Amino acid sequence: GQQLNQSPQSMFIQEGEDVSMNCTSSSIFNTWLWYKQDPGEGPVLLIALYKAGELTSNGRLTAQFGITRKDSFLNISASIPSDVGIYFCAGQTVGANNLFFGTGTRLTVIP
Amino acid sequence: DAGVTQSPTHLIKTRGQQVTLRCSPKSGHDTVSWYQQALGQGPQFIFQYYEEEERQRGNFPDRFSGHQFPNYSSELNVNALLLGDSALYLCASSSRPGANVLTFGAGSRLTVL
Numbered sequence: 001g002q003q004l005n006q007s008p009q010s011m012f013i014q015e016g017e018d019v020s021m022n023c024t025s026s027s028i029f030n031t032w033l034w035y036k037q038d039p040g041e042g043p044v045l046l047i048a049l050y051k052a053g054e055l056t057s058n059g060r061l062t063a064q065f066g067i068t069r070k071d072s073f074l075n076i077s078a079s080i081p082s083d084v085g086i087y088f089c090a091g092q093t094v095g096a097n098n099l100f101f102g103t104g105t106r107l108t109v110i111p
Numbered sequence: 112d113a114g115v116t117q118s119p120t121h122l123i124k125t126r127g128q129q130v131t132l133r134c135s136p137k138s139g140h141d142t143v144s145w146y147q148q149a150l151g152q153g154p155q156f157i158f159q160y161y162e163e164e165e166r167q168r169g170n171f172p173d174r175f176s177g178h179q180f181p182n183y184s185s186e187l188n189v190n191a192l193l194l195g196d197s198a199l200y201l202c203a204s205s206s207r208p209g210a211n212v213l214t215f216g217a218g219s220r221l222t223v224l
Binding site: 004031033040041042043044045048088090092095096097098099100101102103104 | 154167
């Protein structure tokens with residue numbers, strides 16, 4: 001099955017810093033998504049990307065759909081304590097009803 | 112507006128037992144998917160139900176089965192539990208099969224001893 005690898009696995013940053021994380025796949029996806037999971041909760045959708053090269057923002061979050069369709073990037077600007085959590089990338093292929101999730105990036109923001 | 116609700120939130124079983132997990136989708140959603148999330152891992156797709164039928168299945172053995180009811184709620188059943196079945200089981204609902212905008216519940220954490 002598809003393997004989605006996220007890096008870094010974990011990050012410790014100071015409040016106010018910018019954050020970058022990425023996700024690479026062994027397969028091509030037609031849709032890339034980024035979800036955030038807080039402790040004890042299910043993942044919540046942050047951003048969805050539908051076209052290669054697309055750059056989409058949601059507040060302080062910006063994500064890009066890689067040109068090769070095998071990768072995606074998420075940036076968070078001016079981090080705040082509530083950004084703490086695990087960030088997952090997810091991909092979907094044409095005709096599929098399911099998502100493939102990455103291994104996750106755990107973000108810790110130090111006040 | 113209630114989101115996705117799952118029950119129970121936590122449960123402990125022993126090897127060989129059977130378990131049933133329940134999910135009520137978000138209002139307006141008719142499609143339910145189940146995912147297994149092992150500790151420290153991302154969610155893995157188990158199967159999806161729409162119109163009371165299994166529409167797609169991931170790489171999980173037949174010990175994992177499900178059901179969808181006319182009110183769109185769903186159950187996940189796991190038979191002959193193994194230690195490796197210990198995980199957070201997430202239910203996600205959507206407005207149609209193939210939708211990538213999923214609403215997840217908080218999950219049911221299963222521990223198999």
